[in-house]
Amino acid sequence: MAGQDSLPLRRLKEFQPLNRLTDDQLVLLASRAERRTHSPGQRVVQRGVRDGLDFFLVSGKVELESVDGRKSVVEAETEKALTPIARLQPRMYDVTAVKPCEFLVVEQDILNQLLRSAPVAQVEMDSGESADDGETEEHHLLMEFYAELRSNQLKLPSVPDVAWKVRRAVDREESTAAQVASAVSADPAMAAKLVRACNSPLYRGFSDVRNVREAVVRLGMRTTRQLVTVFSMREVxxxxxxxxxxxxxxxxxxxxxxxxxxxxxxxxxxxxxxxxxxxxxxxxxxxxxxxxxxxxxxxxxxxxxxxxxxxxxxxxxxxxxxxxxxxxxxxxxxxxxxxxxxxxxxxxxxxxxxxxxxxxxxxxxxxxxxxxxxxxxxxxxxxxxxxxxxxxxxxxxxxxxxxxxxxxxxxxxxxxxx
Structure with a gap:
């Protein structure tokens, strides 16, 4: 269901990156945006969809559910609601209304066009002078850079495969130490790092561990999961x-x-x-x-x-x-x-x-x-x-x-x- 009334500029400026736009740009944006309402239980966004829209939560509460079943809640006028809901495309989450919700829905292409011509905050230069980049090449390049981020052309790094598999294994309640060790051992380099970590001064016991399963038992599954993610971050x-x-x-x-x-x-x-x-x-x-x-x-x-x-x-x-x-x-x-x-x-x-x-x-x-x-x-x-x-x-x-x-x-x- 869509509404036509515009939000006041003061409310629009509470959202990021709308706060980078001028008042005139916000008026134009509001005239091109939609107001949508959703009842509790209604699906707002479906995982896997690439719709080219940004959803700003004006009022209400929604639940986000990722592909691995993790859930989180976002409520209007809180820190998490300052940016578009589940903004990555294709969508990484199913979004469902928990309370009656209202959204401001904006086409990403329109917002990106406005951001490209938005003023840039003054930057302190090395000489100590301030420069207004409003009409310079640097300004336009910077706006292109922001637009690439907004339209998800900025390539985000992937979570390393072994870290993902170990996290999934640990998160399953029925998983055993042997199963988690098997997930770690799929990456021989990671398996060696985990055993060396377990024998390091931070975690060393009365005797050294000899294999990955012994390391998982000594460290515990939660610590194993965190350390595997830590070690895999070096590649990023x-x-x-x-x-x-x-x-x-x-x-x-x-x-x-x-x-x-x-x-x-x-x-x-x-x-x-x-x-x-x-x-x-x-x-x-x-x-x-x-x-x-x-x-x-x-x-x-x-x-x-x-x-x-x-x-x-x-x-x-x-x-x-x-x-x-x-x-x-x-x-x-x-x-x-x-x-x-x-x-x-x-x-x-x-x-x-x-x-x-x-x-x-x-x-x-x-x-x-x-x-x-x-x-x-x-x-x-x-x-x-x-x-x-x-x-x-x-x-x-x-x-x-x-x-x-x-x-x-x-x-x-x-x-x-x-």
């Missing part, structure tokens, strides 16, 4: 192009450092699973990977490093969330990716979450670097204060990480297993 941060590989190596080193710090913080200062924190830290910048790959096709735009930094800053959260959505990762990981560099973010959950640990790990990784000056005081960061409820204050924090440096090094060595 690779490129065949030399210039791009240098950027990827730097990104991997930073991600590895944040992951190690997240493991230690989770283990010492929260009740979170350290391996989940490790994985969240490793994935916090996953959105930068497809941006770097796409940047190779826009040499003129990214010859200036300031432009590349600007685009990464603008898009890393959206693209990273899209990657993890396509990999069917649960909501806590998506939150960690979306808000990893949002120092003011405050989680609604009572207990510390993965996003809190990743934010604090990020801050610690920047101490002593050129980015140190950009950091706010630790005690003004909500994520840090939330960990502070577990007796983590500024001096204790540095003391903890100093004392745990050996553990950080052990985690780094774990991530370096070949």
């Amino acid at each position: 941060f690779k490129s065949r192009q030399a210039s791009l590989q240098k950027e990827m190596e730097g990104l991997w080193r930073h991600s590895r450092e944040v992951a190690a710090l997240a493991w230690v913080l989770a283990d010492h200062a929260t009740n979170l699973n350290p391996e989940e924190a490790l994985l969240a830290g490793l994935l916090h910048d996953i959105g930068v990977v497809p941006i770097l790959v796409q940047a190779e096709h826009h040499i003129n735009l990214f010859a200036d490093p300031a432009n590349l930094r600007h685009v990464i800053g603008e898009l890393r959260a959206d693209v990273g969330t899209a990657v993890l959505e396509s990999w069917s990762f649960p909501a806590p990981f998506l939150d960690a990716v979306r808000h990893a560099e949002d120092w003011s973010f405050e989680c609604r959950e009572d207990a510390p979450q993965l996003v809190d640990v990743v934010i604090v790990a990020q801050m610690h990784s920047m101490i002593g670097t050129s980015q140190n000056a950009e950091l706010p005081p630790f005690d003004q960061v909500p994520a840090y204060r939330r960990l502070g409820e577990l007796e983590l204050n500024a001096s204790r924090s540095l003391q903890l990480l100093t004392e745990a440096r050996a553990r950080v090094d052990e985690v780094q060595q774990l991530l370096s297993i070949r």
Whole structure:
């Protein structure tokens, strides 16, 4: 069922990327958009369909179900509803109304045309001067880049096959250690890494394990699943192009450092699973990977490093969330990716979450670097204060990480297993 009334501009500007459009563009968009309503139980979007539409949830609640049966809920006027629902095409989810829902439905081609001519936020140049790129070639190239992202031409990395199979095996309630070990052993290199990890200082028992099944039994299925995903991520941060590989190596080193710090913080200062924190830290910048790959096709735009930094800053959260959505990762990981560099973010959950640990790990990784000056005081960061409820204050924090440096090094060595 479709409605004709337009939403007020104030409401339209709450959605991303509609907030990049001018008032005149929003008026034009609203005149070309549809308002649709759905009753509880009605299908909104069907998995596998490529319809070329963006669905913005104006009111109500919907349930998303992925191909492997994972379900999540999105409610209007919450963080998850700021961007189009199940926006990847072909659709990765079945979307069903849980409460009476209203959507603003926009053709992606129309939105992309408007985004190409939308003004770009002013960028601070290396000289310290601001430049309005409104009429420059860089502006048009940047808008093309955004449009490619919007229309899903930006190629997202695939979850490595062995990680997917092991996750599926672990998620089946009836799976045994032998079956999970069999899924791991399908990739001999991964099997060897898991056994070496199990015999590393982090997990070593009274005696070394000799095979994958013994490793799965000692580690437990949940830790096995996380470690297999962690080890498989190294392949995602690779490129065949030399210039791009240098950027990827730097990104991997930073991600590895944040992951190690997240493991230690989770283990010492929260009740979170350290391996989940490790994985969240490793994935916090996953959105930068497809941006770097796409940047190779826009040499003129990214010859200036300031432009590349600007685009990464603008898009890393959206693209990273899209990657993890396509990999069917649960909501806590998506939150960690979306808000990893949002120092003011405050989680609604009572207990510390993965996003809190990743934010604090990020801050610690920047101490002593050129980015140190950009950091706010630790005690003004909500994520840090939330960990502070577990007796983590500024001096204790540095003391903890100093004392745990050996553990950080052990985690780094774990991530370096070949």
